[in-house]
Amino acid sequence: MIPKTLPDKHKKSFLIFFIVLLGLTIFATVALANFSTIKVDAAVVNVRTGPGLSYDVMSQVGAGDTVNVLETKNEWYKVRLSNDKIGWVASWLVNNTEISAATNTVGTITGEQINVRSENNENAAILGAVVKGTELTVLFQENGWTQVQYNQQVAWVSSKFIEVKAASVQQAPTTVATANDKNANIQTISIRTEWTRIRNGPSTNNQVVMTASQGQNFSYIGTEGDWYHVRSTNGTEGYVANWLVDLSASAKTAPAAQVTSLSEATIVIDPGHGGSDPGAEGSNYYESEITLSTAKILAQQLEQSGANVILTRTSDADVSLSNRAYMSNQAKADVFISIHYDSTPSPNQGSGTTTYYYSDKNKDLAKSINNALAKGPLPNNGYRFGDHQVTRENTQPAVLLEMGYVNNSTDSSLITTKGYQQTMATNIVNALNNYFSK
Numbered sequence: 001m002i003p004k005t006l007p008d009k010h011k012k013s014f015l016i017f018f019i020v021l022l023g024l025t026i027f028a029t030v031a032l033a034n035f036s037t038i039k040v041d042a043a044v045v046n047v048r049t050g051p052g053l054s055y056d057v058m059s060q061v062g063a064g065d066t067v068n069v070l071e072t073k074n075e076w077y078k079v080r081l082s083n084d085k086i087g088w089v090a091s092w093l094v095n096n097t098e099i100s101a102a103t104n105t106v107g108t109i110t111g112e113q114i115n116v117r118s119e120n121n122e123n124a125a126i127l128g129a130v131v132k133g134t135e136l137t138v139l140f141q142e143n144g145w146t147q148v149q150y151n152q153q154v155a156w157v158s159s160k161f162i163e164v165k166a167a168s169v170q171q172a173p174t175t176v177a178t179a180n181d182k183n184a185n186i187q188t189i190s191i192r193t194e195w196t197r198i199r200n201g202p203s204t205n206n207q208v209v210m211t212a213s214q215g216q217n218f219s220y221i222g223t224e225g226d227w228y229h230v231r232s233t234n235g236t237e238g239y240v241a242n243w244l245v246d247l248s249a250s251a252k253t254a255p256a257a258q259v260t261s262l263s264e265a266t267i268v269i270d271p272g273h274g275g276s277d278p279g280a281e282g283s284n285y286y287e288s289e290i291t292l293s294t295a296k297i298l299a300q301q302l303e304q305s306g307a308n309v310i311l312t313r314t315s316d317a318d319v320s321l322s323n324r325a326y327m328s329n330q331a332k333a334d335v336f337i338s339i340h341y342d343s344t345p346s347p348n349q350g351s352g353t354t355t356y357y358y359s360d361k362n363k364d365l366a367k368s369i370n371n372a373l374a375k376g377p378l379p380n381n382g383y384r385f386g387d388h389q390v391t392r393e394n395t396q397p398a399v400l401l402e403m404g405y406v407n408n409s410t411d412s413s414l415i416t417t418k419g420y421q422q423t424m425a426t427n428i429v430n431a432l433n434n435y436f437s438k
């Protein structure tokens with residue numbers, strides 16, 4: 001069931017949006033216990049600002065270059081290039097066979113109160129301080145500086161004040177990718193909206209150090225997850241969320257690859273309704289409950305296939321229809337799927353599944369996914385045009401699914417089961433696999 005209007009709760013919804021995004025980032029990112037080195041095999045590999053082809057290209061590495069792997073997410077490696085630059089490369093584009101496992105080296109701080117800096121020099125910004133005895137994961141040593149992992153980021157401490165097991169530390173390989181020399185990096189970050197907050201760390205939990213105005217430019221320093229580390233013209237440093245800014249022309253014109261498999265795709269899953277809008281009412285449940293459980297099952301299966309998945313809500317929360325579409329647009333989703341269950345004015349008047357699209361260019365996608373619904377145990381009512389706000393305001397390929405009727409006794413006994421939701425999720429994942437490989 002689709003509500004015609006929804007109360008305007010922009011402020012709250014935006015907050016939820018950020019919390020969901022933040023939560024997803026933390027949830028989906030798995031840190032490697034061991035750090036590894038990868039030798040690049042392909043002639044040119046794009047280094048992106050996030051783990052998916054939808055992210056901007058920030059740099060490139062080429063054949064013979066070596067990069068340090070910090071984390072893996074889905075089928076992407078988070079890598080450290082030269083000069084602290086952190087980016088992501090697709091695992092299938094680098095030579096996996098040459099990964100050399102390195103032990104997880106720990107260094108112990110020997111000085112009383114030692115500054116942790118953003119770069120390997122005394123003038124670099126101080127990120128924090130560590131006290132004697134603190135143990136830090138050591139990534140790298142060069143020129144009297146030790147690169148460590150500090151608060152989920154890469155940082156430096158003077159080698160004078162940290163004791164490491166020298167034998168297991170990676171010395172600076174001379175072949176480390178000099179990405180800066182090869183390709184124009186992101187130079188400038190341009191603020192898209194008035195009153196954008198610049199924070200002292202890469203999350204909405206960090207303190208605001210300044211507010212920026214629309215069009216204001218910052219120098220790009222680095223990338224931390226979904227945040228850019230930036231510097232204003234008067235020298236103020238901080239972090240800004242990457243969905244609030246535009247990159248300089250040099251980054252925008254970087255070559256963009258086509259998504260040719262589900263593992264390269266960003267999928268936004270939208271569990272219909274939630275919060276003050278429960279959707280249609282079943283016998284002892286609401287539509288909003290089963291759209292959420294279905295969405296979570298689908299999200300899990302998609303992540304197992306390597307897709308980058310974003311849920312528009314992960315709990316019984318209000319998220320406006322505009323924000324759901326906005327999240328898809330911001331994420332440059334390769335596919336947006338809104339999940340609903342249907343209802344009729346009187347019980348047992350309708351049955352089965354239906355797929356809706358808004359834009360004609362999404363007909364093929366609708367057809368593919370509808371084939372998946374038709375493979376389920378309920379009758380299928382085909383795919384057709386539907387004027388729904390979440391698909392209408394969506395700039396990305398978008399469909400809305402009605403996956404059975406909550407007030408049909410046959411449908412209801414099925415759609416509330418985990419088995420049904422799992423089967424339908426599997427069918428949708430298979431359909432998306434076919435859709436992307438075409």
Ligand SMILES: [Zn+2]
Nearest residue numbers: 001002272340
């Ligand atoms: Zn609905």
